Amino acid sequence: MRDETRAIVAGRRPQDNHGVVNPPVYHASTILSPSYAALKASRHVRSGDGVTYGVHGTPGSFAFEEAVAALEGGSITGCRTRLCQSGLTAVTAPLLCYLATGDHMLMVDSVYGPTRAFCDGMLRRLGIETEYYDPLIGGDIARLIRPNTRVVYTESPGSWTFEIQDIPAIIDAVRAAETGRGKIWTMIDNTWASPLYFKPFDFGLDVSIQAATKYIAGHSDLVLGTVTATPEAYPLLQKGWREMGLCAGPDDVYLAMRGLRTIAARLPRHMQTGLTLARWLQSRAEVADVLHPGLPLDPSHALWKRDFLGASGLFGFVLKPEFSNDAQLSALLDHLELYGMGYSWGGFESLLIPVNPPALRTATRWPRSGRPAGQVMRLHAGLEAAEDLIADLEAGFARMRKATG
Numbered sequence: 001m002r003d004e005t006r007a008i009v010a011g012r013r014p015q016d017n018h019g020v021v022n023p024p025v026y027h028a029s030t031i032l033s034p035s036y037a038a039l040k041a042s043r044h045v046r047s048g049d050g051v052t053y054g055v056h057g058t059p060g061s062f063a064f065e066e067a068v069a070a071l072e073g074g075s076i077t078g079c080r081t082r083l084c085q086s087g088l089t090a091v092t093a094p095l096l097c098y099l100a101t102g103d104h105m106l107m108v109d110s111v112y113g114p115t116r117a118f119c120d121g122m123l124r125r126l127g128i129e130t131e132y133y134d135p136l137i138g139g140d141i142a143r144l145i146r147p148n149t150r151v152v153y154t155e156s157p158g159s160w161t162f163e164i165q166d167i168p169a170i171i172d173a174v175r176a177a178e179t180g181r182g183k184i185w186t187m188i189d190n191t192w193a194s195p196l197y198f199k200p201f202d203f204g205l206d207v208s209i210q211a212a213t214k215y216i217a218g219h220s221d222l223v224l225g226t227v228t229a230t231p232e233a234y235p236l237l238q239k240g241w242r243e244m245g246l247c248a249g250p251d252d253v254y255l256a257m258r259g260l261r262t263i264a265a266r267l268p269r270h271m272q273t274g275l276t277l278a279r280w281l282q283s284r285a286e287v288a289d290v291l292h293p294g295l296p297l298d299p300s301h302a303l304w305k306r307d308f309l310g311a312s313g314l315f316g317f318v319l320k321p322e323f324s325n326d327a328q329l330s331a332l333l334d335h336l337e338l339y340g341m342g343y344s345w346g347g348f349e350s351l352l353i354p355v356n357p358p359a360l361r362t363a364t365r366w367p368r369s370g371r372p373a374g375q376v377m378r379l380h381a382g383l384e385a386a387e388d389l390i391a392d393l394e395a396g397f398a399r400m401r402k403a404t405g
């Protein structure tokens, strides 16, 4: 079955609910048992496997977990998904599930900023060491693996800078290092690609994270996280989930399921508009560099083409230094009609914000030597017409040229 179809049918059992197409919203804490025998039996139901208590899941959340696992799991059967209340929790909770005091973790240097803050704050306080590595490290990661390395964390492409990691080379190095010393859990923050455009488990990763807030929800109206794990990785995840009491609100889960049903219709459009805008930006005199792995001249293009099934609508570009002062940025940003200035992304609407990648680097320099410097911008291509988005940017660039410092 293809993903377009799977996104429509996965997790759907209308005949369980009077034929209603979408699983209803169950507002539930207490679940009543019909008999003492059933109450006794429910004690042995593993959370995630049956309706026993609101925290542990309802038919609505189980249906959504099943759908995400089917889409993100790809060709690997038996992957399972758990939900939590934000994308950031979907990052932090599995780290707590797989790491213990005294462990060492390898973390990509281009990681989402709040993930770095969690490693440098909470994990350090718990005695877990995080070592940042170059997103372009590939198989050389082997020389960073220590006897106490327990997690290798990836995010591809990198937040703000959009380098694609060589996941197959990293997985090969990790699996070789495991011989004789036990499991190293490999994780990916797969939010950029969504469950459609990168299949983590086909590449041998153990755990995949989605900020469902972004493309799965797709409408800028909820925050939600999903963590999907292989059959081997799931028991530790599930144990931690139960211990921490993680869960997600039923209304948000309902909306996320609605979003998921149309994701395969939305993503190709985000991709096409993103590529159209990226190519247009490449042709502009105000722009020094465009950071989009889907562009043939991008340094990450070959890896993207080899491993990804598409590109989402989020990418970056670098303004020339002579167009990077605050007055010029205000002139550009303050009067845009279609682009919002705000965090998050993956909704139906376009966004544009300045970002500062060097502030989040500790193991590598950015920009890399030989690459242009200047103000970095992050653009989310929404579902508007590309022509209108280009016209809005063109007018913004004209205002920017008139502004002086």
Ligand SMILES: *Cc1c(COP(=O)(O)O)cnc(C)c1O
Residues within 6 Å of the ligand: 086, 087, 088, 089, 091, 112, 159, 189, 191, 192, 211, 212, 213, 214, 223, 224, 225, 344
């Ligand atoms: C937004 C985002 C998150 C966090 O998601 P929230 O729902 O905002 O907490 C995690 N990882 C990446 C790559 C993101 O872009």
